Amino acid sequence: MRRFTEDPRFSGIRPFEKKIWLSSPTMHGDEQYWVDDAILTNWVSTVGANINEVEKQVATRIGVKYAVALSCGTAALHLATKLAGEKLYGQARPNQGTLQGHKVFCSDMTFDASINPVAYEDGDAIFIDTERDTWNMDPAALEKAFELYPDVRLIVVAHLYGTPGKIEEIKRIAEAHGALIVEDAAESLGAKYKLNGEWVETGTLGDYNCISFNGNKIITGSAGGMFLTDSEADANKVRKWSTQSREAAPWYQHEEIGYNYRMSNIIAGVVRGQLPYLNGHIAQKKAIYERYKAGLADLPVKMNPFDAEKSQPNFWLSCMIIDEDAMAPMVRGEKDYLYTSVPGKSSPMEILDAMLAFNAEGRPIWKPMHMQPIYRNHAFVTVEGNGRARSNAYIAGSGIDVGADIFRRGLCLPSDNKMTPEQQDAIIDIIHRCFQ
Numbered sequence: 037m038r039r040f041t042e043d044p045r046f047s048g049i050r051p052f053e054k055k056i057w058l059s060s061p062t063m064h065g066d067e068q069y070w071v072d073d074a075i076l077t078n079w080v081s082t083v084g085a086n087i088n089e090v091e092k093q094v095a096t097r098i099g100v101k102y103a104v105a106l107s108c109g110t111a112a113l114h115l116a117t118k119l120a121g122e123k124l125y126g127q128a129r130p131n132q133g134t135l136q137g138h139k140v141f142c143s144d145m146t147f148d149a150s151i152n153p154v155a156y157e158d159g160d161a162i163f164i165d166t167e168r169d170t171w172n173m174d175p176a177a178l179e180k181a182f183e184l185y186p187d188v189r190l191i192v193v194a195h196l197y198g199t200p201g202k203i204e205e206i207k208r209i210a211e212a213h214g215a216l217i218v219e220d221a222a223e224s225l226g227a228k229y230k231l232n233g234e235w236v237e238t239g240t241l242g243d244y245n246c247i248s249f250n251g252n253k254i255i256t257g258s259a260g261g262m263f264l265t266d267s268e269a270d271a272n273k274v275r276k277w278s279t280q281s282r283e284a285a286p287w288y289q290h291e292e293i294g295y296n297y298r299m300s301n302i303i304a305g306v307v308r309g310q311l312p313y314l315n316g317h318i319a320q321k322k323a324i325y326e327r328y329k330a331g332l333a334d335l336p337v338k339m340n341p342f343d344a345e346k347s348q349p350n351f352w353l354s355c356m357i358i359d360e361d362a363m364a365p366m367v368r369g370e371k372d373y374l375y376t377s378v379p380g381k382s383s384p385m386e387i388l389d390a391m392l393a394f395n396a397e398g399r400p401i402w403k404p405m406h407m408q409p410i411y412r413n414h415a416f417v418t419v420e421g422n423g424r425a426r427s428n429a430y431i432a433g434s435g436i437d438v439g440a441d442i443f444r445r446g447l448c449l450p451s452d453n454k455m456t457p458e459q460q461d462a463i464i465d466i467i468h469r470c471f472q
């Protein structure tokens with residue numbers, strides 16, 4: 037890190053006194069009131085007014101009939117995926133997942149919590165490459181995947197960084213193949229999408245929908261998540277599973293496997309305090325995105341894209357991608373990396389290191405699932421078909437792998453909504469100097 041503070045390109049820049057975070061919780065005070073209310077009324081466990089209220093408020097805001105409050109987004113995704121598996125393939129034995137022996141098409145550029153539940157349920161994730169217009173699942177690659185694996189009946193799709201994906205196309209393809217959709221809206225709470233000409237919120241777009249209140253999200257409960265649905269039966273089932281699957285008997289009676297996944301009334305208090313600020317946070321994040329866009333316009337980089345006609349992102353994270361011809365050499369191993377500085381060029385790791393040297397936190401683009409050691413032996417489908425075996429000793433192949441390319445050239449910028457315009461300008465300045 038001393039390298040940057042002593043590098044003449046960065047002369048005159050002083051480290052931020054307080055760290056600028058990628059995306060940290062922003063409390064407003066109301067949270068304290070509702071947490072105190074839970075404690076003072078002694079409703080501190082998994083029942084209480086805060087839980088009831090946040091379920092009602094979120095269902096109304098998002099536009100679904102039922103919201104089930106859970107301990108985290110991952111729990112919501114697990115139960116959504118299990119519900120889909122049970123609907124498609126029936127109830128599994130207690131020691132087996134509902135997806136055993138079945139393949140599932142999954143977003144590739146996402147956080148692994150989106151798709152790990154496929155493995156929890158013993159399914160076989162097949163990763164679908166990413167498109168360049170929104171950095172989400174590519175419908176053309178999904179079509180190809182159905183050509184290769186026509187029996188698949190489940191798709192898990194996420195909206196990366198708060199930008200809705202091409203859901204209309206994905207829904208059309210799913211319908212044509214009789215497939216269900218699990219929607220992961222963990223990062224996109226409050227984002228809108230124009231479906232068949234009407235604006236609707238993410239979290240309503242799949243057959244089973246999930247959101248997260250993790251500490252880094254657009255609003256937070258410190259933790260927490262929700263399952264969203266219009267089906268009363270599905271809501272009841274998730275509520276039952278999340279509270280250890282107790283039957284209506286005087287003693288502990290169980291006919292199916294249960295989980296301890298319910299949200300606590302304390303967490304719900306934090307969520308309750310945050311909900312009035314959702315729109316405000318989105319406005320702040322949008323202003324951050326636009327300031328980066330204007331401030332970086334003279335550099336050989338682009339912001340993470342979205343479809344302005346069909347979507348209103350929540351702008352959770354601002355990201356940038358470096359033009360190919362402005363990429364300085366950079367290599368990444370499994371856990372380490374190397375790069376060199378070249379005048380007029382830079383690389384994601386150089387920019388991330390430079391920002392960190394001055395006390396600002398960015399992050400590499402989420403490493404695609406098909407590149408993760410744990411999922412490296414899983415199938416990966418691009419617009420060309422099988423993305424794993426497209427070359428031989430004599431044929432180079434096209435090398436199409438959009439996710440790997442965005443991972444290589446992109447990075448997430450500090451997007452904390454408490455960052456001041458002046459601090460953001462200083463970050464923009466640091467990025468400029470990386471290209472000197």
Ligand SMILES: Cc1ncc(COP(=O)(O)O)c(C=O)c1O
Pocket residue numbers: 108109110111113146147149150194220222223247248249250259260261
């Ligand atoms: C896309 C995505 N899905 C799922 C999750 C998991 O949510 P949680 O942390 O609430 O379990 C996260 C983030 O944490 C996420 O970014």
